[in-house]
Amino acid sequence: MINQNEINIDTIIKLLKTSLSESNYLFEFANKIKLENIGNKVHIRGIIELSNICSKDCYYCGIRKSNKKLERYNITDDEVLQTVAEAQKVGYTSIVIQSGEIIDEHFTERIENLLKAIKQMSDGKLGITLSLGEQTTETFQRWFQAGAHRYLLRIESSNPDLYYKIHPKDEKHNFENRLKCLESLKQIGYQVGTGVMIGLPFQTLEDLANDLLFMKRIEIDMCGMGPYIEQVDTPLYKFKEVLKPQTERLFLSQKMIAILRLIMPDINIAAATSLQAIDKKGKLMAITSGGNIIMPNITPMKYRNEYKIYDNKPINNDLTMKFLFKLKKDIETINHQMELNEWGDSHHFYKINQK
Numbered sequence: 001m002i003n004q005n006e007i008n009i010d011t012i013i014k015l016l017k018t019s020l021s022e023s024n025y026l027f028e029f030a031n032k033i034k035l036e037n038i039g040n041k042v043h044i045r046g047i048i049e050l051s052n053i054c055s056k057d058c059y060y061c062g063i064r065k066s067n068k069k070l071e072r073y074n075i076t077d078d079e080v081l082q083t084v085a086e087a088q089k090v091g092y093t094s095i096v097i098q099s100g101e102i103i104d105e106h107f108t109e110r111i112e113n114l115l116k117a118i119k120q121m122s123d124g125k126l127g128i129t130l131s132l133g134e135q136t137t138e139t140f141q142r143w144f145q146a147g148a149h150r151y152l153l154r155i156e157s158s159n160p161d162l163y164y165k166i167h168p169k170d171e172k173h174n175f176e177n178r179l180k181c182l183e184s185l186k187q188i189g190y191q192v193g194t195g196v197m198i199g200l201p202f203q204t205l206e207d208l209a210n211d212l213l214f215m216k217r218i219e220i221d222m223c224g225m226g227p228y229i230e231q232v233d234t235p236l237y238k239f240k241e242v243l244k245p246q247t248e249r250l251f252l253s254q255k256m257i258a259i260l261r262l263i264m265p266d267i268n269i270a271a272a273t274s275l276q277a278i279d280k281k282g283k284l285m286a287i288t289s290g291g292n293i294i295m296p297n298i299t300p301m302k303y304r305n306e307y308k309i310y311d312n313k314p315i316n317n318d319l320t321m322k323f324l325f326k327l328k329k330d331i332e333t334i335n336h337q338m339e340l341n342e343w344g345d346s347h348h349f350y351k352i353n354q355k
């Protein structure tokens with residue numbers, strides 16, 4: 001029997017060690033807690049991967065600045081707006097704009113203008129999440145005023161020692177700055193999401209347990225986390241031999257989602273694409289373990305192959321009614337209901353901001 005009010009680091013580590021045969025109870029319990037707190041709706045957000053140009057060099061990421069093997073792209077504004085119009089036509093009411101990290105006035109202004117254009121063309125009906133890395137408070141503020149209301153900034157690891165094993169230690173990759181950005185986003189009024197990679201080299205179960213407690217401590221509204229998947233053109237790839245098998249990383253991710261649901265019953269938890277890269281049913285497995293958000297990729301197909309943050313990233317055409325119809329049916333097979341007509345904002349955000 002799991003007592004939600006008594007979950008501490010030792011309990012979390014114990015739950016992370018749960019074997020395959022014992023884990024069903026944990027997943028069912030997390031799903032039950034979700035149903036009691038936020039219901040059985042699965043909200044859908046279409047992701048547009050705006051550009052794979054990045055000024056950073058994270059050791060695990062295939063689109064890092066130093067990867068010369070990659071063809072870089074930048075979707076034009078017209079293509080973004082066409083994609084958004086198409087997304088709205090097939091039924092999406094919420095989108096995510098994601099990109100490599102670019103920090104300059106031109107980029108800030110471009111996003112600001114795109115946000116205003118999207119809000120105008122959708123008559124304010126499209127919910128917009130941004131995932132554009134660490135920016136200045138002023139930039140976050142400008143984008144918020146232009147219409148974005150949710151922001152995803154993954155901490156990747158809440159342990160500074162591990163953080164600096166997977167990032168260069170320099171002024172561009174600064175753990176403290178990432179924490180500061182998460183704080184600024186909250187102060188401005190965004191619904192804030194973070195997340196971590198699961199199954200990294202050098203990572204312990206204690207690290208993962210602390211990651212969950214970190215998310216609870218900073219009162220996140222949303223989470224997107226999934227298995228670390230190695231990318232062949234990155235420095236971290238050389239530690240491939242010490243990694244757990246991918247199926248184990250998937251199982252561990254499913255347990256992380258379930259435990260997070262127990263300690264934060266009313267937040268939004270996304271079923272990350274990396275789950276599906278390991279198992280076709282990965283996203284549905286995440287939903288039945290406590291997740292409630294699915295983010296199909298609606299980036300124009302011609303760019304899809306170049307946003308290679310990890311290897312074997314799934315490529316489907318998610319910008320069709322046929323895709324959404326199939327997704328709806330898949331979601332119904334696990335006794336959930338796909339919801340397209342609402343933004344699906346975080347219940348947690350409204351609850352803590354009403355206090």
Ligand code: SF4
Pocket residue numbers: 054055056057058061062063064065099100101133309
């Ligand atoms: S993880 Fe993000 S910031 Fe780091 S290299 Fe990749 S896209 Fe850039």
